[in-house]
Amino acid sequence: MKHERVVLIIACSLAAALPVAAAAAGDPLAQTKADLARLTADASDAEATIAADGTDMTKLRKDAKKGLFTLKSDWKLLLSDASAARKDGADKSELRSLLKAARTQMKGFRSVVWTAYTQAAKQNKGSNGPKGSSKGKGKPSGQGSGKDGSGD
Numbered sequence: 001m002k003h004e005r006v007v008l009i010i011a012c013s014l015a016a017a018l019p020v021a022a023a024a025a026g027d028p029l030a031q032t033k034a035d036l037a038r039l040t041a042d043a044s045d046a047e048a049t050i051a052a053d054g055t056d057m058t059k060l061r062k063d064a065k066k067g068l069f070t071l072k073s074d075w076k077l078l079l080s081d082a083s084a085a086r087k088d089g090a091d092k093s094e095l096r097s098l099l100k101a102a103r104t105q106m107k108g109f110r111s112v113v114w115t116a117y118t119q120a121a122k123q124n125k126g127s128n129g130p131k132g133s134s135k136g137k138g139k140p141s142g143q144g145s146g147k148d149g150s151g152d
């Protein structure tokens with residue numbers, strides 16, 4: 001009985017894998033398209049995470065680095081699969097459009113990170129600054145107490 005289950009599981013997994021292998025054999029760009037879909041999904045997840053960080057610069061930096069690491073690994077995988085597809089004789093114009101879409105995703109992520117940094121910096125600049133700051137207390141920096149401003 002247990003042996004029959006193992007055989008059935010192996011047969012089902014082979015039946016599921018054969019159409020995928022056949023599709024990949026027919027289209028040299030199949031893996032590149034799958035990589036682009038993964039890159040797109042990861043980019044939208046990273047962008048949503050960064051947008052949710054708000055003005056917390058520490059969390060923003062951490063999430064930006066994490067997102068960039070994920071997207072760079074997706075990008076490298078896509079480039080290696082695109083190179084393999086090029087060698088297999090894939091349609092150059094379709095390959096070019098896939099790579100252009102991937103570059104657009106990367107640029108979009110960088111744009112979201114830049115916007116989030118800028119907004120967080122503006123928000124943090126308007127606050128009172130870090131605790132223990134002497135901002136607004138006493139005399140302005142660079143000016144002394146003497147008549148000529150030298151501090152003597």
